[in-house]
Amino acid sequence: MPMTTSSPAPAATTNIDSMLKEKRVFKPTAKFSKEARIGTLKKYKKMHRASLRNPDKFWGKLAEDLSWFKPWKKVCVWKPPFAEWFVGGKLNASYNCLDRHLTGPLRNKAAIIWEGEPGEVVTLTYLQLHREVCLLANVLKKHGVKSGDRVMIYLPMIPEAVTAMLACARIGAPHSVVFSGFSAEALKERTNDCGAKIIITSDGGYRRGSALAVKANVDKALDGCPKVKSVLVVQRTKMETPMTPGRDFWLHEEAQTVNAVCEPAVLDSEHPLFILYTSGSTGKPKGILHTTAGYLLGCHTTTKYYFDLRPEDVYFCTADVGWITGHSYVAYGVLSNGGTSLIYEGAPNFPEPDRFWRLIDKHKVNIFYTAPTAIRSFIKWGDDWLAPHDLSSLRLLGSVGEPINPEAWIWFYEKIGGKRCPIVDTWWQTETGAHMIAPMPGATPMKPGSATLPFFGVDAAVVDDRGREVGPNVGGKLVIKRPWPSMLRSIYGDATRYRKTYWSEIPGVYFAGDGARRDKDGYFWIQGRIDDVLNVAGHRLGTSEVESALASHPDIAEAAVVGRPDEMKGQAVVAFVTLKNGVTASPALKESIRAHVGKEIGPIAKPDDVRFAEGLPKTRSGKIMRRLLKEVAASPNGIIHGDTTTLEDLNVLAKLKETGE
Ligand code: WTA
Numbered sequence: 001m002p003m004t005t006s007s008p009a010p011a012a013t014t015n016i017d018s019m020l021k022e023k024r025v026f027k028p029t030a031k032f033s034k035e036a037r038i039g040t041l042k043k044y045k046k047m048h049r050a051s052l053r054n055p056d057k058f059w060g061k062l063a064e065d066l067s068w069f070k071p072w073k074k075v076c077v078w079k080p081p082f083a084e085w086f087v088g089g090k091l092n093a094s095y096n097c098l099d100r101h102l103t104g105p106l107r108n109k110a111a112i113i114w115e116g117e118p119g120e121v122v123t124l125t126y127l128q129l130h131r132e133v134c135l136l137a138n139v140l141k142k143h144g145v146k147s148g149d150r151v152m153i154y155l156p157m158i159p160e161a162v163t164a165m166l167a168c169a170r171i172g173a174p175h176s177v178v179f180s181g182f183s184a185e186a187l188k189e190r191t192n193d194c195g196a197k198i199i200i201t202s203d204g205g206y207r208r209g210s211a212l213a214v215k216a217n218v219d220k221a222l223d224g225c226p227k228v229k230s231v232l233v234v235q236r237t238k239m240e241t242p243m244t245p246g247r248d249f250w251l252h253e254e255a256q257t258v259n260a261v262c263e264p265a266v267l268d269s270e271h272p273l274f275i276l277y278t279s280g281s282t283g284k285p286k287g288i289l290h291t292t293a294g295y296l297l298g299c300h301t302t303t304k305y306y307f308d309l310r311p312e313d314v315y316f317c318t319a320d321v322g323w324i325t326g327h328s329y330v331a332y333g334v335l336s337n338g339g340t341s342l343i344y345e346g347a348p349n350f351p352e353p354d355r356f357w358r359l360i361d362k363h364k365v366n367i368f369y370t371a372p373t374a375i376r377s378f379i380k381w382g383d384d385w386l387a388p389h390d391l392s393s394l395r396l397l398g399s400v401g402e403p404i405n406p407e408a409w410i411w412f413y414e415k416i417g418g419k420r421c422p423i424v425d426t427w428w429q430t431e432t433g434a435h436m437i438a439p440m441p442g443a444t445p446m447k448p449g450s451a452t453l454p455f456f457g458v459d460a461a462v463v464d465d466r467g468r469e470v471g472p473n474v475g476g477k478l479v480i481k482r483p484w485p486s487m488l489r490s491i492y493g494d495a496t497r498y499r500k501t502y503w504s505e506i507p508g509v510y511f512a513g514d515g516a517r518r519d520k521d522g523y524f525w526i527q528g529r530i531d532d533v534l535n536v537a538g539h540r541l542g543t544s545e546v547e548s549a550l551a552s553h554p555d556i557a558e559a560a561v562v563g564r565p566d567e568m569k570g571q572a573v574v575a576f577v578t579l580k581n582g583v584t585a586s587p588a589l590k591e592s593i594r595a596h597v598g599k600e601i602g603p604i605a606k607p608d609d610v611r612f613a614e615g616l617p618k619t620r621s622g623k624i625m626r627r628l629l630k631e632v633a634a635s636p637n638g639i640i641h642g643d644t645t646t647l648e649d650l651n652v653l654a655k656l657k658e659t660g661e
Contacts, residue, residue: 015464016475016527016540018517021600022406022548026413026446028422032395036308036442044443044453051456059085059457059485062301066091066293066336067100069266076483081503081510082490083483084270085294092264093273093296094137094170097335098130099264106311106338113314113363114159117206117346124159126338129166131260132159136167136200138258139251143198143230147172147265150196150275152228153321154187154218156180156205157345160234160251161321162331164200165274169292172265174272176287179322180205181620184220186285190277191225193287194492198230200251204237208347211237219244269293275492276324278430286501287492288324288430298434298486299333302455306424306438307367308396309339316342316359317369317398323621324430325400329369333434348374353381357389368416369398369424373558373622375408380557380580386415396441398424401622403526405548409448427451427526429512431502433486436460437524449548450523457484460524462516467506470517475527475542478516479509515542532626534563535571539604543626549600550575550607553593555583560616560624561607564633574633575607576616585612609633615652628653 033039038047051058056075063072063086072089101107111129114122124132145151151168153175155161161177168175176194178187180202191199201218204211215233219242222228231248233241243250270291277285303309307329315334319325334341342363348356356378360368378385397417399409404425413423422441428434437460439445439452446452454460459481461469470476480487487510491498505511515527527533527542534541543561550559557580563571577593579585590610598606617625632653 015470016515016517016533016542018473018475018525018527018542018545022447022449024406024410024448026448028442028444028446029420032420032422033442036440037305038440039442041440041443041445044440048454048456052459055457055482059297062456063293063297065300065304066297067096072269072293076485078483080508081499083294083487085291085297085485086269089269089293090266091269091293091296092170092267093292093332093336094133094166095264096296096300097166097169097332098126098133101126101338102130109311109338110340111335112159112162112341112343114343115345115359115363116158117209117344117350122159129159129163132163133166133170134260134262135255135258136160136163136251137170137262138260139232139254140167140171140173140198141262142254142258143232143249145171145173145198147267148272149173149198150194151175152187152191152194152196152199153177154180154199154201154214155234155321156202156207156214156236157320157343158202158205158234158236159343160200160202162335162341162343165321165327165331166335169273170262170264172267172271174274176275176277177322177327178277179320179620180214181320182322184217187217188221188224190285190287191221191228193277193284194275195227197227198232199228200232200234202234202236203241204239206237206346208350211239213239213241215241267292270489272489274327276327276430278324286494286497288488289490289492290433290486291489294485294487295433296332296336298432298484299328300336302435303329303333303337303339305440306426306435306455307369307398308441309334309337309367311338313366314340314342314363314393315367315369316344316363316365318344318348318356318371318374319369319400320621324433325369328434348377349381352385353378354385354389357386357391360391360394361389364393366393367396367398368394369400371401371622372399372404372408373402373618373624375399375404375412376551376558379408379411380578382581383415391416391418394418394421396424397421398426400426400428402624403528403544403548404449405544405551406448407548407552413448422446425451427524431488431512432480432484433488436480436484447519447523450519450525452523454524462518462524463506463509465506467509472520473517475515475517475540477506477530478512478514478524478526479506480512481509529626532562534561534573536563536573536604537569541573541605546573546575546597546601546605546607549597549605550577550593552600553596555579555589556593557581558616560626560629562626562630562633564609564630566608572608573605574609574611574629576611576613576629578613578615613652614655617652
């Protein structure tokens with residue numbers, strides 16, 4: 001739909017105008033479909049319809065895949081906005097991830113293959129991991145941790161991060177993992193919010209070739225955490241680490257003092273499994289609370305169907321355990337299915353930018369799950385890094401974290417997947433616990449940039465401000481119209497905020513905070529966070545569409561757009577772009593970029609301002625922080641007042657300020 005600045009504002013100004021013209025469709029290969037669990041679109045649609053028609057029956061059937069100590073009485077009790085799932089049932093998540101695999105052929109199979117950044121490899125079979133988990137669970141008990149007590153986990157990507165989560169789950173102590181790159185301040189705030197008495201950490205970890213201290217941050221945080229009585233320390237780097245007697249304990253020494261038998265606690269379905277903090281753009285971080293049965297079922301089933309995981313697969317998810325992706329798809333979902341999870345400790349570009357390709361080649365990875373931000377870095381670093389490596393073991397690719405721009409999708413599909421691997425673009429959130437919208441790899445024709453269709457039991461829609469469903473290709477708010485098993489149960493300690501944040505924007509439905517449109521095939525196209533939507537001359541533009549158009553320019557590696565106040569148009573479009581290696585910035589390039597967006601989307605979206613940047617400000621999990629860019633755009637040489645605590649690299653911001661002319 002070509003538009004000009006003079007066209008009238010749309011009648012319903014709350015809708016988001018949709019302008020992306022992506023038309024390509026890619027079908028899964030016949031071979032993949034034939035071998036997949038769900039091999040046709042018809043079968044997926046049939047199952048999806050059945051899941052919505054009779055959710056209790058549908059989920060009840062799927063839940064038989066988990067191991068229960070006692071069966072549930074009722075599948076779902078829904079007292080909006082609070083849900084309980086599998087009421088009356090008893091189970092244990094660590095039992096489901098470990099013990100039940102020990103009686104058959106999985107017993108001596110790799111549960112975790114871990115590679116440290118310096119290059120050493122450690123493999124833990126299910127039997128070995130079970131032992132480690134039992135030892136750590138007994139150490140926790142020795143330190144007075146009881147069912148219901150919260151345990152902080154502040155660890156780099158080492159096997160103990162997974163062991164620690166499962167040990168907590170084993171004794172019914174909800175864990176709260178904090179990304180080990182977060183500051184002492186962030187750790188303190190989260191520790192106090194959930195009232196934990198114990199922290200599991202490590203002396204340090206390896207990143208970009210050096211050993212970085214981790215426990216030092218715990219020491220700083222503990223100045224302000226009066227409730228914490230013990231710190232258990234994993235020895236990773238053997239770097240010098242001050243220990244406070246009576247409070248700090250080496251885990252390997254403590255493990256010598258306990259035995260390796262620890263029966264899993266028999267827990268209610270709704271027993272809290274973990275609290276994971278997620279920071280919005282404003283306010284203090286929200287402690288997202290997940291409980292045992294529903295969450296585990298969500299991870300288990302989506303891993304099975306969306307990743308089509310098989311026992312013989314090596315599965316590699318690049319997310320840190322500090323994010324929900326690391327919880328659901330490094331640990332719980334993979335292990336409950338008896339899969340093999342490859343975990344890598346360090347940076348993707350250490351010692352060189354081909355580390356992931358090396359890992360895939362060396363460990364013969366079959367399934368590779370990463371983020372668009374990483375893919376755009378690979379593109380920027382150049383294809384030469386791929387050449388020496390054999391990636392033919394791959395059979396499925398996944399993407400998560402942001403809308404994947406079509407250019408990055410195509411590159412991933414062709415260069416990494418060799419045109420034979422489906423790309424499962426998974427839309428979901430910390431709050432949803434598990435994948436919500438994504439293509440079934442053997443069934444759904446893929447459209448680059450679209451997360452496609454909803455998972456079973458997920459009743460997703462795009463609505464206007466009053467909650468009315470909008471028509472095809474009209475942008476609006478993405479909502480989920482009924483509860484699902486892996487949904488968050490609350491914000492820890494703040495049920496009022498839970499209700500207000502997720503269930504009051506449009507009464508009765510879950511509002512995810514994202515803008516989206518559905519095309520005529522019912523496919524969902526996520527347009528970015530609603531808070532980031534641009535409003536140019538009465539048109540509301542989703543950031544992801546303009547950014548996708550920018551990234552399809554041959555010289556651009558990555559782009560972010562924000563609005564800057566403009567007297568004439570309401571907002572002017574400011575684009576921050578990073579260029580591919582070897583390309584030089586010039587006024588002519590600026591013009592070519594503006595013209596390119598005009599051609600791809602229409603004159604309305606043409607950036608008023610193009611700024612070349614060395615890097616974009618991102619959160620540690622790789623999401624672009626547009627709110628900081630907005631400040632930079634509005635005051636080129638001004639001071640940033642916004643919260644920068646989750647920013648990955650402060651230098652980026654300093655350099656960006658210099659881009660203003
Ligand atoms: C965004 C990460 C488009 C979205 C699992 C969501 C995506 C937020 C996708 C949640 C995707 C995640 N396509 N957008 N495939 N995946 N998002 O809580 O804005 O870290 O609301 O969970 O990331 O981020 P979170």
